Structure formats: structure tokens, C-alpha cells
Amino acid sequence: MVDAVTHDGPPAEVPLHGSSRSRLWFGLGLLAFLILLPLSRSLVGGTFNYVMQMATISLMWVTLATSWNLIGGYAGYISLGNNVFFGVGGYLAAALLVYQGWSPFLVAPVAGLVGMALGVVVGLITLRTRGPAFIIATIALLLMSTLVFNNWELVGGTNGLSLPLPAFSRDWVRVPFYVAMAVIAVGSVLLSWKVAHSKLGLGLRVLAQDETKAEVLGINTRRYKVIAYSLSAIFPAMAGSIWGYSLTYVRPSVFFTIAIAAQMVLMAIIGGRGTVAGPVLGAVLLVGVNELSVARFGSSELNIVVTGVILVVVLIFFPLGIVGSLRQHRRLPRFLDWD
Amino acid sequence: MIQTIVLGLVLGGVYALMASGLTLLFGVMRIVNLAHGAFMIIPAYIAYFLFTTWGVDPFVSLVVTMPTMFLVGAAVYRFLFPRLEGSDRYSEMTVLLTFGLALVIEGFLGYFFTGIFRSTTPSYATEAFLLGDIIVPRGQLYASLASLVLILMLWLFLRFTKMGYAIQALTQNRTAAQIVGVNVRRVSTVSFGIGIALAGAAGSLLSYLFTFYPGQHWQWIALLLSLIVLGGLGSLAGAVVGSLLLAVLSALVSSWLGATWSPLTFYLALFLILLVRPQGLFGTQEAV
Numbered sequence: 001m002v003d004a005v006t007h008d009g010p011p012a013e014v015p016l017h018g019s020s021r022s023r024l025w026f027g028l029g030l031l032a033f034l035i036l037l038p039l040s041r042s043l044v045g046g047t048f049n050y051v052m053q054m055a056t057i058s059l060m061w062v063t064l065a066t067s068w069n070l071i072g073g074y075a076g077y078i079s080l081g082n083n084v085f086f087g088v089g090g091y092l093a094a095a096l097l098v099y100q101g102w103s104p105f106l107v108a109p110v111a112g113l114v115g116m117a118l119g120v121v122v123g124l125i126t127l128r129t130r131g132p133a134f135i136i137a138t139i140a141l142l143l144m145s146t147l148v149f150n151n152w153e154l155v156g157g158t159n160g161l162s163l164p165l166p167a168f169s170r171d172w173v174r175v176p177f178y179v180a181m182a183v184i185a186v187g188s189v190l191l192s193w194k195v196a197h198s199k200l201g202l203g204l205r206v207l208a209q210d211e212t213k214a215e216v217l218g219i220n221t222r223r224y225k226v227i228a229y230s231l232s233a234i235f236p237a238m239a240g241s242i243w244g245y246s247l248t249y250v251r252p253s254v255f256f257t258i259a260i261a262a263q264m265v266l267m268a269i270i271g272g273r274g275t276v277a278g279p280v281l282g283a284v285l286l287v288g289v290n291e292l293s294v295a296r297f298g299s300s301e302l303n304i305v306v307t308g309v310i311l312v313v314v315l316i317f318f319p320l321g322i323v324g325s326l327r328q329h330r331r332l333p334r335f336l337d338w339d
Numbered sequence: 340m341i342q343t344i345v346l347g348l349v350l351g352g353v354y355a356l357m358a359s360g361l362t363l364l365f366g367v368m369r370i371v372n373l374a375h376g377a378f379m380i381i382p383a384y385i386a387y388f389l390f391t392t393w394g395v396d397p398f399v400s401l402v403v404t405m406p407t408m409f410l411v412g413a414a415v416y417r418f419l420f421p422r423l424e425g426s427d428r429y430s431e432m433t434v435l436l437t438f439g440l441a442l443v444i445e446g447f448l449g450y451f452f453t454g455i456f457r458s459t460t461p462s463y464a465t466e467a468f469l470l471g472d473i474i475v476p477r478g479q480l481y482a483s484l485a486s487l488v489l490i491l492m493l494w495l496f497l498r499f500t501k502m503g504y505a506i507q508a509l510t511q512n513r514t515a516a517q518i519v520g521v522n523v524r525r526v527s528t529v530s531f532g533i534g535i536a537l538a539g540a541a542g543s544l545l546s547y548l549f550t551f552y553p554g555q556h557w558q559w560i561a562l563l564l565s566l567i568v569l570g571g572l573g574s575l576a577g578a579v580v581g582s583l584l585l586a587v588l589s590a591l592v593s594s595w596l597g598a599t600w601s602p603l604t605f606y607l608a609l610f611l612i613l614l615v616r617p618q619g620l621f622g623t624q625e626a627v
Contacts, residue, residue: 076428078431078435080438125610126613128613128614129613129614131430131431132371132430132431132434133613135371135434136371136564136568136609137609137613139560139561139564140561140565140606140609140610141610143557143561143602144603144606144610147599147602147606151599151600259442262438262442265435265438269435301445301446301447301448301449301450301553302446302450304442304443304445304446304449305442305446305447305450306446307439307442307446308439308441308442308443308445309439309443311435311436311438311439312419312436312439312440315423315432315435315436315439316419316422316436317422319426319432
């Protein structure tokens with residue numbers, strides 16, 4: 001892996017005003033788009049619920065890929081089990097809804113905190129390893145969770161839990177989920193931006209390049225890694241609560257499959273690991289590709305092939321991803337340079 | 340108790356065969372092959388169709404599956420892996436690359452053969468004989484013995500042939516091997532081929548020992564990783580000992596807690612070993 005923060009030649013001392021303005025306008029434009037999208041009802045008519053659903057899915061993946069990037073991108077610790085937090089959030093909200101009647105919209109922030117706490121515990125254990133051993137440990141974590149949730153009777157085993165339908169009017173039923181997911185996605189991107197521009201982010205990038213040297217510099221690498229890992233768990237857990245409710249069921253196969261882990265990693269890598277804009281771009285792009293490939297091949301096994309082929313091709317030819325490669329060739333448009 | 344241990348041991352031999360290929364790939368090339376399970380499912384289908392179409396015995400199908408998978412492995416290595424060389428996180432990149440490969444294989448198998456659970460049914464698959472008052476399943480015993488023979492042949496090959504020496508040299512020190520004239524690219528291609536050919540043999544045996552389906556390889560790879568992590572990444576002897584140990588342990592767990600929880604033995608073992616002794620039983624510190 002070539003780290004995306006490595007600048008050849010003079011350090012990119014970005015002149016703050018001219019460029020940050022175009023970035024600011026672009027960001028505000030995106031935000032305005034997200035806010036105005038639910039008003040498109042009169043424009044798109046009958047497909048409104050579909051538009052909302054696709055937007056919700058895109059935002060969910062933006063959240064997952066961006067959060068993965070905190071540990072997998074900035075810190076360089078590739079986790080293939082981070083959807084565990086997504087699933088725990090989903091199950092927590094679902095169980096509280098079924099057994100206590102609490103709305104997942106209110107439980108979501110709590111799920112985020114639970115995810116973070118779990119992230120600290122899991123991080124303290126798995127982050128004792130590094131390199132391939134860490135990847136293997138995270139896969140083991142995922143498979144262990146799958147096994148537990150498949151056999152846990154309280155949450156319905158393999159059948160999962162059915163959730164009561166939310167009492168929204170049929171025309172607007174997708175909008176609350178969309179709004180919640182938009183808030184979560186924006187939160188995750190802001191967190192990613194904040195981390196990238198903090199001492200924490202700087203430390204993570206240093207230890208991604210050479211952990212021993214980072215330690216020599218006095219960086220408490222273990223603490224930095226655990227913090228990054230727990231931060232990467234917050235928003236996926238929240239997204240999970242909302243996603244399960246919008247599906248009206250939770251089931252291990254919705255959350256705890258390795259395919260979801262694969263997608264998170266793939267989106268972040270395609271967009272550009274270790275950059276703020278990369279995972280966002282990768283997520284939106286890949287949701288589009290998936291939608292096309294479902295339309296073309298039906299939801300058959302060939303979708304898995306498409307995912308795999310894209311991963312192999314990107315790794316071999318564009319290991320830096322879109323944002324990373326463009327930056328390397330100094331072709332990255334200012335408005336996408338959020339680092 | 341003894342009965343359970345015997346049942347564990349006769350599976351352990353087959354696990355050892357599966358793990359030996361994986362540990363060879365890591366030892367020689369520092370490749371963690373997440374597609375190893377998927378590479379085992381392909382020959383399982385070959386054996387299945389040979390059996391159902393022409394009635395070829397799964398043991399005879401080894402003659403087809405091993406060379407086929409050798410060529411597949413060599414080709415995959417030759418086309419994909421050299422491009423990753425030189426990246427400073429080679430090991431991690433290979434994990435992601437083989438992860439992608441596993442998805443491709445799983446998808447194609449699923450597309451062509453659907454998710455139906457299959458297995459071949461030679462007569463000995465369900466037979467057993469009594470040794471004193473202990474039941475020994477015939478099919479599993481045969482498979483374990485065949486596996487141990489193959490592993491022995493691999494060991495002899497590594498120990499007594501020129502190519503075997505070259506492979507061992509790569510395991511010890513890649514740069515030094517290159518300096519003394521080992522053709523690294525060629526030897527790597529051959530070892531990758533051998534590793535995948537061993538997966539091919541395992542697939543033939545798997546076809547009658549277990550029911551299989553395309554998505555099953557994730558369970559296999561998790562199991563195999565725990566075996567080689569316990570034995571020490573890259574160590575052949577470690578892979579064999581680790582396989583036998585964990586096979587017995589999981590048989591015991593499954594007799595105490597029920598078959599559902601026996602996979603948990605492997606995942607927990609994997610976790611514990613990575614934490615307590617990441618280099619495994621027979622591994623060296625630098626391999627981790």
C-alpha cells in the first residue's frame with residue numbers, strides 16, 4: 001500500500017482561501033441537495049419511495065465506508081469484520097423496539113455509544129496483532145458474531161426478529177429513514193474530516209507508515225489505534241438501528257455477512273483509502289454499480305463476481321483509489337480535496 | 340471420550356491436508372490465501388460431477404483435480420501476484436486480493452451450480468468398522484490416511500528434490516535465495532501451484548466427507564486459518580499438529596455442547612492464539 005498522505009515534491013501547503021471556498025461551496029451544495037431531496041416528490045411522482053430508498057441506501061454505505069476508513073484508511077489496519085458494529089446496532093434497536101417498544105430513532109444515538117464501547121473492548125483485544133494477523137482476527141470476530149446471532153434464541157436465531165411497521169403515511173414512509181440516515185452519514189463524514197485534521201489523524205497516518213518509528217516519536221500507538229477503532233464503530237451502529245427498522249426485520253444475514261464487510265472495504269479502497277472524500281465517492285459509485293448489475297443480471301450470484309472482479313482490478317491497477325490516483329497525478333479537483 | 344477423540348483424529352488428517360497448502364503459501368511467499376477454501380470447493384464440484392456422470396471414485400478423481408488445480412494456481416499466481424510485488428504492504432495486499440478472488444469463485448460457482456447442498460456418495464462414505472468397542476468411520480479413515488500420505492510426499496519433495504530445496508530457500512530468505520541463483524518467479528509459481536493442488540486433493544476428499552455449497556468456503560477458511568495460526572504460520576509440522584489438536588478439541592466441544600457450537604472452538608482458538616502466542620506452536624516471531 002502506498003499511503004495517500006505521502007506527497008511527492010513540496011508539501012501541499014494549500015493556500016487557504018481560494019481553495020477552501022470552493023470546497024465550502026461544494027459541501028454546502030451537497031448539504032442543500034440532501035435537504036431538498038425529499039421535496040422532489042412532485043417531480044418524480046410514483047418513483048418517490050424508490051428515490052428515497054436508494055438515497056437511504058447510498059447514505060448508509062457512505063457511513064459504513066467512511067467509518068471503516070478511520071481504522072482501515074488512516075491507521076492502515078484493514079478490518080474485515082467492522083460490520084459487526086452495524087449488526088449490533090441493528091439488533092439492539094430491534095430488540096428494544098420489540099421488547100420495550102422504544103423507537104429506533106431515539107435508540108440510535110444510544111446504539112452509537114454502545115458501538116463505541118464495544119469498539120474499545122474489541123479493539124483492545126484485536127489491535128494487539130498487526131498486519132495479516134489483524135485481518136485474520138477481524139474475520140474470526142465476524143464469524144463468531146454470526147454464529148452467536150444465528151443461535152441466540154432471544155433475538156430469534158437465524159429467523160431474526162420481525163419489527164412492527166412504523167405508523168407513517170404511505171406516501172412519506174421512506175422520508176424519516178432518509179432523514180435519520182442523512183444525519184448519520186453527515187455526522188460520519190464530519191467525524192472523518194475532524195479526525196483527518198487533528199493530532200489524532202496525524203498520529204494515525206504516521207503509525208500507518210511505520211509503527212515502530214511512530215512509537216519512537218513518542219506516539220502512544222496503542223491508544224491511538226484503539227481510539228480510531230472505537231470511533232469507527234459509532235456511526236455504523238447508529239446506521240444499523242435505522243436500517244433494521246426500515247427493513248421491518250433484522251436477521252443475521254442482513255448484517256453479519258462477509259459480503260457486507262467486503263463492500264465496506266471495497267468502497268473505501270475504490271474511492272481512495274486514507275482520504276476524506278474517497279469513501280464517500282466510492283460508496284455512491286458502488287451503490288450505482290450494484291444497482292446496474294442487479295438490473296442487468298438480476299440479483300444473482302453474478303453480483304458477487306462483479307464485486308470480486310472490481311476489487312481485484314482496483315488493487316492491481318489503482319491501489320490508491322480514485323482520489324489517491326488523481327492526487328498523485330495532481331489532477332484532483334479542488335472541491336474533492338477534503339484532506 | 341476415546342470414541343470422540345478417534346472421531347476427531349480421523350478428521351484431523353484431512354484438516355492437515357487442507358492446512359498444509361495454506362501454510363506452504365504463507366511460508367514461501369507471505370501470501371495469506373483467503374481464497375483457499377474457495378479453491379477447495381472447485382475440485383469438490385469436479386469430483387462430484389465425475390462421480391455422478393461416470394461413477395469415478397473420489398479417490399481416483401485426485402488424478403484429475405490435483406493437476407487441474409496446480410495449473411489453475413500457477414496461472415492465477417503468474418497473472419495476478421507479480422503486479423503487487425514491491426508494494427510495501429505486500430502481505431496485506433495479498434489478503435485483499437485473495438479475498439476478491441474468493442468472491443469471484445464463490446459467485447461463479449453459485450451462478451453455475453446454484454446453492455444446492457451436494458456430496459458424492461461412494462459406498463464407504465457411510466460405513467464403519469469396530470475396533471474393540473470403538474466405532475471407526477471407514478470413509479474418514481481412508482481420507483485421513485490418504486491425506487497423511489500426500490503430506491509425507493510433500494515433505495519428501497521439499498526435503499530431497501532440487502525444486503524442494505529452492506522452495507525451502509525462499510521460505511528462509513527470499514533475497515538471499517535470489518542472490519544464490521534461485522529463479523524466484525518460477526519457484527514461487529510452482530509453489531503456488533503445489534499449494535493449490537493440495538487444496539485440489541482436499542476438495543476431492545471433501546466431496547464425500549461433507550456436504551458442500553459455494554458459500555461454504557468462508558467457514559472452511561476460518562477453520563483453516565485457526566489451524567495454521569495455532570501451528571505457526573508457514574510451518575508444515577505445525578499445520579499437522581495444529582490440525583490434529585483442534586480437530587480433537589472441536590470433537591470434544593461438540594460432544595459436550597452440541598454440534599452447533601463446535602465451530603466456535605476454532606474461532607476462539609484463533610483469537611486466543613493470536614493474543615497469547617501470535618507466532619503459534621512451531622512458528623518464528625518474524626513470520627507474524
